[in-house]
Amino acid sequence: MPPAEPDTEQLLKSVAQGDTDARDRLLARHRQRLRDMVALRLDRRLSARVDPSDVVQEALAEAARKLGDYLERRPLPFYPWLRQLALERLLQLNRWHVQTGKRSVRREESAGWLLPDESALALANCLAGHGSSPSARLRRQELRDRVQTALAALGERDREVLVLRYLEHLSTRDIAAVLGLTQAGVKTRQLRAVRRLRDLLGDEIAEELP
């Protein structure tokens, strides 16, 4: 396995030697990134009751408890491991809200929950965020609608790899760890997803982009 970014490795080494300060710094540096990931993947109907920061806080507390075990086994690179703990928290929350019968968060396609339709919205809204002049903004809006439709039409696997790559900013190595693929496999899946997106967007897209 290629080395992780040196700082993380150094800190992990210190943690292994019982340095609790290093542990806290290690966990703190991933807080914002985890928060963004949770916010991105939080079902919008849960977002009124669930604060992503709380989810991250719980995940980090769990990580602190399990760090010793992690250091022995290293089943995943560090960030994907943390991310997985936070995702499991999200799943628990979802189950809890569903089981307590809150119909407002019930969802038919439970498999899609960790990558809700909202991620397509988020992708598209990013695009709409730039335009400056009103006409540019209008074009952006039209573009956003088309992009949103295209992303929603993508298969889950294609959308997932694009979200991991472009919204969560995971490295190819980390995406490989998350998806259980080789790095070459990640890249071919990414190629496939970009092709499908391109097909769905149609040819006018080339003229409308800046």
Place this chain on the structure above:
Amino acid sequence: MNPSALIPRSAHTAEQSLADLIEELSARLETGAPVDLAAYLEDHPDHAEELRRLFPALQMLADLSRSGTARVPVPETGLEATPGDLGDFRILRELGRGGMGVVYEAEQLSLRRRVALKVLPFASTLDSRQL
């Protein structure tokens, strides 16, 4: 047309090298630096056609990757929470939204059928019969 359908199995390595190129190009676009597409096409004549075709999509993805606002948008109208039951309708999921309100997939309980239900802004303050 999806060109991958035209590529024979034996061209697997060509496919992989295109996949590598796409990743490389993406990474460059994400730095925000201008990319000399023509030079790329010249260096990789085998992939030129596909690179040219995919480039706008890569640009779009890099654009949003750099925007740094990748996040579920903050609710604007207070309509985010799915209303649950509205009179005879059970809300199943949101289908879309626009200036005129939100469209939900719903079940009409009395007739046991799936319907699309449009909920107007501020409707939550009104009696559900007015929807």
